[in-house]
Amino acid sequence: MSGFRYRTRERYEQEERERLAPWAARAGDSAGRLVPEPEHAYRTAFQRDRDRIVHARAFRRLEFKTQVFVYLENDHYRNRLTHTIEAAQVARTIARALCLNEDLAEAITLAHDLGHTPFGHAGEAVLDRCMEEHGGFDHNRQSLRIVDLLENRYPDFSGLNLTEETREGILKHGAAWPHPIPLPPLRPQRSLEAQVADHADEIAYLHHDLDDGLRSGLLSVSLVETTALWKSARAQRASRDAGMADAVVRARTIGALGDGLIGDLIEETSRRLAANPPASLADLRQRTARSSGPGHGPENGSSADLSFSGGGGETIGFSPEIDRGKRELKSFLSENFYRHPDVLRRVRKAEWIVGDLFRAYRDDPNLLPTDVRARFAREGEPRAVADYIAGMTDRFAMDEHKKLFDPHAPI
Numbered sequence: 322m323s324g325f326r327y328r329t330r331e332r333y334e335q336e337e338r339e340r341l342a343p344w345a346a347r348a349g350d351s352a353g354r355l356v357p358e359p360e361h362a363y364r365t366a367f368q369r370d371r372d373r374i375v376h377a378r379a380f381r382r383l384e385f386k387t388q389v390f391v392y393l394e395n396d397h398y399r400n401r402l403t404h405t406i407e408a409a410q411v412a413r414t415i416a417r418a419l420c421l422n423e424d425l426a427e428a429i430t431l432a433h434d435l436g437h438t439p440f441g442h443a444g445e446a447v448l449d450r451c452m453e454e455h456g457g458f459d460h461n462r463q464s465l466r467i468v469d470l471l472e473n474r475y476p477d478f479s480g481l482n483l484t485e486e487t488r489e490g491i492l493k494h495g496a497a498w499p500h501p502i503p504l505p506p507l508r509p510q511r512s513l514e515a516q517v518a519d520h521a522d523e524i525a526y527l528h529h530d531l532d533d534g535l536r537s538g539l540l541s542v543s544l545v546e547t548t549a550l551w552k553s554a555r556a557q558r559a560s561r562d563a564g565m566a567d568a569v570v571r572a573r574t575i576g577a578l579g580d581g582l583i584g585d586l587i588e589e590t591s592r593r594l595a596a597n598p599p600a601s602l603a604d605l606r607q608r609t610a611r612s613s614g615p616g617h618g619p620e621n622g623s624s625a626d627l628s629f630s631g632g633g634g635e636t637i638g639f640s641p642e643i644d645r646g647k648r649e650l651k652s653f654l655s656e657n658f659y660r661h662p663d664v665l666r667r668v669r670k671a672e673w674i675v676g677d678l679f680r681a682y683r684d685d686p687n688l689l690p691t692d693v694r695a696r697f698a699r700e701g702e703p704r705a706v707a708d709y710i711a712g713m714t715d716r717f718a719m720d721e722h723k724k725l726f727d728p729h730a731p732i
């Protein structure tokens with residue numbers, strides 16, 4: 322270590338070459354950014370992507386966007402920011418264990434929900450219907466619009482000018498929509514880091530929706546106990562749980578369940594890779610996907626589009642037994658939590674708010690701020706309105722709705 326002062330970017334890149342699996346993404350081999358920039362002295366390209374995402378305005382707004390509950394109701398439930406942080410932590414654990422690029426998996430996961438509308442999937446479904454004749458609305462596409470176009474922090478480009486690898490992860494599998502700047506190429510598989518981000522998202526929401534559902538009283542332990550994953554998590558801990566408070570037993574069981582999913586994913590993926598190791602990331606990307614993965618939705622609070630079949634999975638995945646258990650848990654949550662009458666009442670209200678706002682702005686664009694109207698010429702009026710509504714937090718959307726529709730509310 323003589324002469325050592327600090328770790329430079331070159332040193333990180335060298336460490337990645339030596340330490341990561343041959344099929345991992347390496348910052349030093351990145352396909353780069355759409356607008357070329359000089360590299361940073363002591364951060365890799367993916368670390369820099371991560372930092373740009375964390376400093377984005379859309380990232381800060383996640384704090385006031387709903388997962389399942391409207392954020393005002395209780396300070397203990399997850400919002401999209403805490404969901405994102407929990408998902409990023411899961412992604413880092415998986416990526417690190419599999420000798421993948423932790424920085425890239427983290428950057429993709431931190432960005433994965435940026436494009437969510439207020440009120441989660443309920444808001445998204447309405448905006449999609451409102452935009453039916455104008456190319457539709459999808460939160461993954463919106464995440465990419467945010468990082469490519471809508472963030473406005475740099476003099477030389479719009480958006481965050483992220484690397485192709487991070488954009489590939491944010492894009493997920495959808496590219497059947499117009500995007501004003503070149504999309505990353507769609508290959509048979511995306512990087513394993515992108516696949517890790519999808520699974521980390523799913524593990525995080527299964528874990529915390531179970532927790533929030535039980536905490537809220539909408540779910541009961543006696544109901545959840547019927548699922549295989551809960552039973553096996555409970556059995557693992559049972560001998561040590563004697564005499565503990567119910568809340569502690571519940572927390573430990575939910576923890577064991579999440580830990581079990583992560584452990585199985587790591588072991589099954591490493592079995593798959595050992596059985597048929599790719600020579601490189603380029604080799605892996607050309608391999609035809611082998612199974613369906615977590616896809617993107619239905620997540621939290623969604624009553625719409627419950628029939629999606631996933632598109633990704635690919636190399637990263639669960640063992641057949643845990644995959645069955647996971648599917649059972651997802652349908653359990655759909656039926657008993659996301660479609661709980663109390664949740665559906667909130668979903669309906671959210672749909673009315675988002676739909677009313679869209680129609681009000683379309684009917685009278687003068688209700689919009691000037692910076693939104695200034696974007697009409699470039700984006701087209703409907704897309705500029707959709708971008709504006711999608712960017713709102715739950716709180717802002719509710720206030721704005723009140724201002725526009727309640728005659729007693731101040732303007």
Ligand code: MG
Pocket residue numbers: 404408433434522620
């Ligand atoms: Mg998510």
